Amino acid sequence: MKRLDPEDLIKACKAGKRKYQEKLFRLYSEELFGLCLYYSRDQADAEDTLHEGFIKIFKNIKQYSFQGSFEGWMRRIMVNTALEKYRKGQHLQLLEEYPELNADAFDENAFSKLAAKDLLKMVQDLSPKYRMVFNLYAIEGYSHKEISEMLGISIGTSKSNLARARAVLQEKVKNYYEQKNYKVNK
Secondary structure (H helix, E strand, O other): OOOOOHHHHHHHHHOOOHHHHHHHHHHHHHHHHHHHHHHOOOHHHHHHHHHHHHHHHHHHHHHOOOOOOHHHHHHHHHHHHHHHHHHHHHHHOOOOOOOOOOHHHOOHHHHHHOOHHHHHHHHHOOOHHHHHHHHHHHHOOOOHHHHHHHHOOOHHHHHHHHHHHHHHHHHHHHHHHHHOOOOOOO
């Protein structure tokens, strides 16, 4: 069977051809699963988000007009799926309280020395509000205004949650290095 170019694959999916939908899933699921992990509390939650997102992708693929990046279009659907899950479960989530942290006394380069899986786990361990704002701002590049609109919070709350998320992550990285007996610059 000849290899389809991405545009033909998308057209076949628009036509509802299941085997091409499976090919699309296999082609992009690993990358999109990584994105889902950042917005989820664990792997099972990320898998749920991935599957819900792909259902939405296939349901709405006829709306994709080949303007802009298809990967970007799918990524936006996954982020929106994670946001919807967050909003639905928001009333059930307890906000973790963290002691005041001294974010200025930490070497920013320590993040670059951390294994991606360890950093991912630290992000997943953030409270849902901190994790969502951190990911939308630091990973997706949304502005505080956009985040405030998406999450129904004030711009100031978005900024505060980002600052707290960064401080918590810095403390977690510091603790990680102390446990590993690595030296962290202060």
